[in-house]
Amino acid sequence: MSTTVPTPAPPFDDGDPGAQRAFERIPPQDLDAEQSVLGGMLLSKDAIDDVVEVLEGEDFYRPAHGIVFNAILKLHGQDEPADPITVAAALTKSGEIGRIGGSPYLHTLVQSVPTAANAYHYAEIVHDRARLRRLVEAGTRITQMAYAADREVDEIADAAGAELHNAVQVREDSATVRVGDRYGDYIDRLEHLQKNGAAKGVPTGMTDLDALTNGLQPGQLIIVAARPAMGKSTLALDFARACAIKHSRPAAIFSLEMGEAELLNRLTSAEARVGLHHLTSGDPTPEDWQRIAKAAPRIADAPLYLDVTANTTVMEIKAKCRRLQQRGGLDLVVVDYLQLMTSGRKTESRQVEVSDMSRQLKLLAKELKIPVVVLSQLNRGPEQRSDKKPVLSDLRESGSIEQDADVVILLHREDAYDKTSVRAGEADLIVAKHRNGPTCTITAAALLHYSMFVDMANT
Template sequence: MTTVPSSRRPAHHQDHDQDVAPVSPLEQRVPHDKAAEQSVLGAAILSKDAIGDIAQTLEPLGGTAFYIVAHETIWVAITAMYAAGQDVTPITLGHRLTVEGTIDRVGGHAYLSQLVDACPNASLAAGDAEIVLDRAKLRRLATAGNHITQMALAGQGEADDILDASAATIGQVTQTTGPAARLTMNDVMELVVDEIETIERDGKQTGIPTGFADLDSLTGGFLPGQMIVIAARPAMGKSTLALDIVRSASIKHGLRSAFFSLEMGIKEIGMRMLSAEARVALHHMRMGTVTGEDWQRIARVLGQVRDAPIDLVDNAVTTLTQIKAHCRRLKQNGGLDLVVIDYIQLLQAGGRRPETRQQEVSDISRNIKLLAKELEVPVVALSQLNRGPEQRTDKKPLVSDLRESGSIEQDADMVILLHREDAYEKESPRAGEADLDVAKHRNGPTSTITVAFQGHYSRFVDMASQTEYGHSV
């Protein structure tokens, strides 16, 4: 049998026939199945229908599913002829390979005939292709494992950085497993109609409820895969607003949230949440002047707050790498519905830093969006604004005021600008009010929503709730 000269092939693609130079024991253990590869190619030469079946099976890896480089070359030629509408036979395939100058490298015309003989039945081609794909996946996993081992032994970065890079490496392997979904427009329209009917039956709310009726009405809640940026100048209450959203999702609706605070400690967060939920003045808690009535209010909600599925992570976490690793663990152990990061400008990219802070923030922003897509949960990222609002007469923030990086606006699916007029004008007729300016909304309209700010309870509420509970401490 004519074989491909070993000198013309990369070591990792050698055909292990007896008439080639001996290879190392490790090379012999590389997962592959020569007989299955030959049978697949023989079927493709015998049957045009088999080519389509094989191509669909091998789609995740394409030509690289073949271990033997000669087989990869032959398969690429076959698929090119198939796409051009040309008949594939040993003669026409041999002619094409001759024109390309690769016929000798694949073993000549004799080897093409041997491939046909190696195929017992062209109708079994898809099954043999499954074997070829399985061995290719194993090779990729082995390569990924070696890469991870090398990174760990070389000490390339901190352990968390290597862990994240390892997860990404494995992810690249798993992303190639399984054929891509093939949907006709009829299939797509059925999915769309089903979605419309579900929304009509169950109501417009399809995402994570924020606790603010007008905001939920505008957005349908925060949706999986979305990056939502809440931005404001310091001391406007963006952390408070984020905690309100977490309380709504986890305490009111039992959804699992992860709140990463790079600024406040765990006790501070817990005290604010309890103040907001029990409607007990935060300064009473801090000053030790809690009344008997206050304790009764605390007792009524304490069990509900304690049982809420909220993961609080304080400022010990400083990099997005650590956040990603933590979120993956939560996702794998009990699930995850919402992530909040407080706030972007306090994060570090991890690993080797870019040359400028602006580039670093851009990298962080882009990776937050990727995190939302990977985990299929909404990620709320808080952000500071620059001093632009303070230099304008009306003090109202703009999306262009996002601090340090315009890429935050580009990456975000939604940008909510938080503004309180009474933070600048103590005698403002709008004292106790706050504007949630939905300045960017990729999936719908923009609008400004007015809510009530109850600073003494460390919370924002709908205006209707403000009327119900009043302002008294």
């Protein structure tokens, strides 16, 4: 005797027939737009140049259309004509002509397009439908992960955030270009760099440091480490100010140590050149108020974001960064500081946990293609030596921090140990690790009464 197993209802089924139809609906696509795109490309070389900026083969819903698209691009890249005859010959040679329905289908594509002049518009429609399909696919994977529940909840939430980010991210400019089409722009950028001395990466505001690193590069994990009260938070805030205020590039600061009022005091002190003690005491002078009034518009208009959530986890920071990048872009992240964070997971030791967090922050930098600056404490090693300068081995709970980092900057001030030092007011930025360049020690002026570091030449 057989038993009939009822068909399971779709997720979130509330008995509404409309919901049932929506669940059973085919993925978002527009076959007419796909045909028009390909027809335009087969008719016009200019249409190919327009479309290639928007689409790639996997954006087509119908596999045969992706095959035709790639064949057109291959011919175009070889500077050969791409029309129904040449594309049919190329597909016949590769053994794919049968997969698209034969050479007559190529002529059908040409006949289906109203005008090749609208190819870019048709491409945008196809691209939008592809993004919607990726959202559907991401939603399906997220649902499967949630139902499986075979990992920690925070880990599943992080993976879900990554799936969603990958689904909605905007495609970069096409890599299939002729060198000659871009070389003029390259020469213009090179002349601009020579004339203005601008860093290719995110500027730090420190001339010598930018010259060494060429700016903070996308995908880099930059560790700024020091003993307490050396000024590492101040240095990181300088990086964020240079990015957001001086260059109008979005930056985010996640501070687990300072509150919003303290961060704003330091930001105002540095940008307006007002004594920090006047702000913390709530007694700025009339001259201070004038400086604050001049600096206020720069600070208020800057794309700088502050987050002072206590006991935050790496996964929460990653989720917030993804949202910021999706909403308005994000060029720099500062985390202050590593040892105050938690991973949100159970680990066998604190060293393993810190190592896991540094690895996750490195993955965040690679995923969002931005530099991530992370502050870290040093152990007591420098204080136990006659030469107080820190070294890489002084990284506290180091684990994989040194391994994950692309750049490690150890901050040192002699006057922190010897008030009578002849180098009072100076700071050493010891670039102890630089994956893509040389290491050296850069001297800066420590204007801590203004909560800032500046180039020695600007003092």
